[in-house]
Structure formats: C-alpha cells, structure tokens
Amino acid sequence: MTTLIDSHVHVWKDDPAYPFAQGANVPAGIDASVEALLALMDAHRVQRTVLIQVIHYRWDNRYLADVLRRFPDRFHGVARVDPEDPAAPDHISAQAEQGFRGVRLSPAEGPQGDWIAGASMQPLWSRCESLKVPMTLLAPASRIPEIAKWIDRFPDVTVVIDHMADTPLDRPDLLAPLLSLQRYPNVFVKITHPWSLSRESYPYDDAFAQVERVYDVFGADRVMWGTDFPVSLPYASYGDVVALYRDGLRFMPPADREQVLYRTVQRVWPFGID
Template identity: 30%
Template sequence: MRVDAHQHYWRIGRNGHVWPTPDLVPIHRDFLPRDLDGERDALGIAATVAVQSQPDDLDTAWLLDLAARTPSIAAVVGWVDLRAADAPAQIARLARNPKLRGLRPMLQNLPAEWIEQPAAAPALLAMVEHDLVFDALIRPHHLPAIGRIAATYPTLRIVVDHGGKPAIAQRSHEPWARDLAALGRLPNVACKLSGLVTEAEPGWAVDDLRPYAEHVLDVFGSSRTLWGSDWPVLLLAGSYAEWARASDDLLSSLDADDRACVLGDTARNVYRIS
C-alpha cells in the first residue's frame, strides 16, 4: 500500500485558522479531500496521514471529524498545547479516537529549547503512555534538542518532518547534515522525505534536492524514512505529480523492497496503519 505520510487540509477563517496568509495566493483557499482525491488516485496512493496545520484544538477536532468521514485518511496527527496543565488529560481523551496517531507541537518558530522545558514533560510522558507519534516540525537548529528528547524518552516515537528543513536554497549542508546524522543514531527517530521543494530555490531541479534526500536515506535507511507530499503547501513550489516524479528519481537507486518501505510500509508501521 502506498501512503502519503504528510498532507494537510484546512478551511480559511475556520477551525483556528491563522495560516496560510493572503499573500500566499496559491494556497490561500480551502483544501479538502475532494481537492486531493484525483491526484492521489492517479498515483495509486491508497491512504494519507492528515497533519494539523493550525496550533488550535479546533483544528484537531475538525481533522478527526473529517477523517471519520473520509476513508483515505488513515491517520491524523493533531495538536495539543504540551505545556497546558491539562495536556495529559487532553492527550488521553484524544487517544481514544481510532484515527488519532500522533501530535505535532509546531516547533519551527519556537526557541530550540522550548520542547525541553519541564512543563512539557507530563505531556511527552502521556504520549509515550498512549503510543502516539511525536511529529517534529523543526528547523536545523532544533535537531540537537530533539536528539536530547529522543534520548530522554527512548520509547517516544519521533518523526522529523521535511528532513528537518535543510537550507537547500542556500546550498547549505552543515550543521544540518552532522546533527541529522547524530539524531539518526537514535532508534526511536524516523524522518519524512517531504517538504524539500519548498526549501529549494524557485525553479528547482531534482539534482538540487538529491544531496539532501540521499543524506536522509543514508542516515535513516528505508525502514525509518517515510515519503510524504506536504500538499497543499507543496503547491508553492510545484505540483503533486512533479514531486512524485522527482521522488521516483530520488529513490531510483533503491531496490523494490526498500522503495516499498519508503513509499508506504514505514508509514504504516510508524502510524499503525493496517
């Protein structure tokens, strides 16, 4: 089964919407399952992981309701304020929903040490207790902190979104490559091969992405690398079909079993998709 391990749905002005802003014209509109179904079906993608896009409980509730009515949404990654006093109780409640498989605190615009504050510890322990994935939306300077969290909570399953957002447009590899390699040595961490095209320069070519994709695969191997589209954010830099073709090129050196892992089997394992 092929799985898109990272895509979004949103409705402008509803469910806690704060982003995308009007200046992002290609994506400043509602995106719902019917907008993705044709492209998903054309590529033989049977299931997706719908990831929260707004730091709001309303977004999580809406995604779970949408997932209950949409068979192609196999799993939902929601949002909880991990510092809230009642975060463990919220997590326990959300975990009762059969499609809630993870949480994403949206760390990319927060200080690197935010996730290490003591106030977040009870929520992280609750995620371990309820077997929820920690989706880490981060930038390269967050990688060491995520490594410390992974070491502190060795049974917390962590997935780094978008390869940790390397600075592809600047053709920068360090310290991203070094810190991602260190993180990859921790067995409870996986990484998404997604979101690369929006980190590249406009008019990107596959070879611009190749060093970064190859490093992700070298560090995590096929059993801990998950393919995702980051649709519709992807539309800022290309189409769903263009990213799929680029991905085929980037994965062309893998054998059939390893390709199957990256394109679906790893996501099914990480997010418990049957």
C-alpha cells in the same frame, strides 16, 4: 502498480463550522478540502494518506477529527496541542480516543520556541509514551540537540522528524545533529520539502543529494516520503510531487523504494496494506 502512502498532507475548509484561528494566514484560492484531496489521491493512485493538523486552526482539531470519522479507511491523523498548556497531556489522551494517531509539536528557532527545553515537555512526552502515541516534530535543525535530550529520556516514544528538519543544503554542520539521531531506533525522518531547500527547479536534484545522505544513514526502513500538499503547490502540483518520489528515487534498489513509499509509513501509522 506501486503502492503509495503519503506521510504528510494538510486539509482545511473555509466553513464557519470550523473557524480558522485568529490571525491565521490562509492561502486564497486553494481547495484544501478532503473531497479535493480524495480526488487527487484517486487520480494519482495514492492509496492512503497521513493528515497533519494544519496551523490555520492552531489547537482546534475538529475538522480533521470529522475527516477521520468520515474516511477511516483512507486516512490517519496527527493532532496539534498547545505545548505550554498544562492540560496538553489530557488533550492527547482525548485525541487518541477520537482516533488520532499522533501529536505534532512545532518549536520555532527563536525564543518563542524555547518551550521545547522547558518543564511542560516532561508530562507531555510521558503521556505519549504511556499511550504509545507517535511524536511528530516540525523543528529547525538548530533544535535537534534539545529534541535529542527528550529522546534520551523517552527512548520508547516513536519520533518523526518532519522535512529533514529543513536543514539548509550548505550547512553540513546542521545536518550532522539530524543524522546523529540514527542512534535511536525509534526515530524516523520525512524526506520532504526538497523544493524549499533547493536552488534548482524541479526535480530539485541538489536537494535530493541530501535526501540520499539521510537515506544512507537512516536506511529505507526509517525514511518516508510525503507531498506536503497543499503547501507544496507554489512549487509543484500534487501529481508532480507524487511523480518526484515515485520515479525519482533511482539511487535506491526497488525493495528500498517500496519501503520508503509505503512500508515505513506503516511502521509508524499502520494501515494494514500488505
């Protein structure tokens, strides 16, 4: 049986104990609770999952913290902090004490994301360095040069780039900066979101040409898969996305597929699976 560790899933619950942020655009009719996720994981033989704090709660990580407390053997969690809050480094420390194994920043492409180059980043990256907390970045390809400057200053921080920086398939000029991050040994890339890039239907062969390019440059030991459930549901079911990676990485030798499907994730978020 193929070992599977999913590197990217969101959970939330419509519960007054965990209120959504004001203005949150929560999809209707989706059961994104941890109970629903566990049922899917068991049905499709996904042993472990890394949970990424969903934007619906903004900086309130309480639901995810409760999930990690209840199911420590199945999940690791990545929290979110307000990057412009001077107290953000202390929030990262508190989250680490709660069991979180990383922080996620999401600099947008427009002016609202310019904080990625601002003064608030220095203490935040410094705290990640001192705590050995991985930094996960949901960023468009245009932000990669600014991110690279912080990696230069903090080369010991483990950095994970989500969704291949959502680089458009027809923009090799934007893919080049992402591929250039290969020079930093602590940078990893999630080969997720092929459906959002593809002009084709499942199994998104055109997008997997880009996946193969990322793999060729970074190598299997710095690339990881993920379902992005339930964000992926408009495109494919959870089971279909699992199959997409479990069965669709035939351009890799078996040892490399094993690396991408669970060993790379364990380099960043150790679960202790052999």
